[in-house]
Amino acid sequence: MEDAFLTTKQVADMYPFLSEGTLRYWRHAGTGPASFTVGGRKVVYRRSEIERWLTEQEESTTRGGVA
Numbered sequence: 001m002e003d004a005f006l007t008t009k010q011v012a013d014m015y016p017f018l019s020e021g022t023l024r025y026w027r028h029a030g031t032g033p034a035s036f037t038v039g040g041r042k043v044v045y046r047r048s049e050i051e052r053w054l055t056e057q058e059e060s061t062t063r064g065g066v067a
Contacts, residue, residue, distance in 0.1 A: 004047040005038075011045050015054075 011033075012020045026032025027043065033053035035045045 005044040006047055006050070008035075008043055008045075011050060015050070 006014065008020050008023050011023060012018055023032060023035075027035055033045055034049045035043050037043055
């Protein structure tokens with residue numbers, strides 16, 4: 001599968017628990033999934049980076065039992 005580039009809105013639409021505002025805040029704070037700008041303004045995320053970051057979050061915060 002080709003690695004898609006997603007806008008902040010597309011990420012928020014695809015993952016409703018990640019709001020556009022939260023993604024913008026994380027970008028400003030230097031946390032959250034990696035993003036970059038195209039043409040100096042358009043912020044995009046690689047879909048693979050979102051998935052990698054979510055997996056990292058799951059692995060680092062899972063408590064009890066087997067997930």
